[in-house]
Every structure is written in structure tokens, then in C-alpha cells.
Amino acid sequence: MTRRKIRTLDELPLFATDREIAEAVVGPERAKQYLLSIKLLEKLPGFPPHDPAHGGRYVPAVKAFYDVRSGLSPATLTRPAGQENPAGWNAPRAPRSKMRPA
Template sequence: MRRRPPTRDDGLFPSEAEIARRLSQSPREWAAKAKVLERDGLPRIDPLMGGRFWPAVRAYFLARYGLSGAEALAPDGPENLDAL
């Protein structure tokens, strides 16, 4: 199986079209929604890098839907039901 060469969309600053794809939006829908969401804290396009920082975009949506503090915790040991 041949691997495709990496593209800009594989990096931390994907194109707006790639962000739209990752969010199940058409590029046109995303452009309109991004303007509204930026007023609510969606990371803006970084002028130096030419794109939105994907981890920050992902964190924005996780926080928007109340999942920003969700972590998988390691078990603290076996349960002792006799202690109840």
C-alpha cells in the first residue's frame, strides 16, 4: 500500500476547506459559520501561518459542548465492596 505524501492539510494549520471537511461542513457553510463562531471565541486565522491552529479549533469545540475537562482516569485499584 503506497502512502501519499504529506500535504498542508495534514499539519497543524490546515486549509479552511480541510477544517470544513473535518467538521462535516461544506466550505461555503463553514465560511459563514466561522464568522459567527469567531465572535464566540473560535480561533482566528493566524496571519503568519495562514490558517487556524487545529488543536485550538478542536479545543474550542470540545469546550463549546462541555467536554473540555473530560479525561480518562486510571483505575485506582480493585473495588472493595465489603467496605460499604
């Protein structure tokens, strides 16, 4: 019986299936357990959603999620969909200039 080479997150396509991600994160032996916890992971901030247009999750975001969770990268706030004010969720918008370009 030949063993499959374990692929890392860096070796996966840009969008990968949950199975591919599971095998890269915890190895093929524990992938089934990981897949059972996907619904819990999706509730955590920063875990990327499944993209139906691409048939998988955005792998760089999965890697960033684990880097932040492990303390290897500083946490960064991301804007919720439709949020136009990156200064803060409740910060007032800066007034727009009434001057128009000439």
C-alpha cells in the same frame, strides 16, 4: 467518481485552512455552509483566529473550542493579548519583594 477520504481534525496539519477545517468538522457536503459561518464563529470566545504567518488556524485550538462547546472539556479562561495577570482580569498584582537575590 471517487470520493475523497474525509479527514479528521487530528489528520490536518498544525495550521489548516478554513476549507480543510470545514471539511473535517462538518464533511465536504456541508463545508460551504460552514465557511459562510466563519465570521460568526470568530466572534465566539475560544474560536482561534486565522494566523497570517502560517496561512491558517491553529487546529488544536479549533478542536479545543469544539470540545469545550460540546461539554467534553472544562472551559478554561485564556488571557487576552497583553494581559499579564492570570489571577483575574481585575485582580490586583501581588506586591513584588524588595529583597534582591544575593
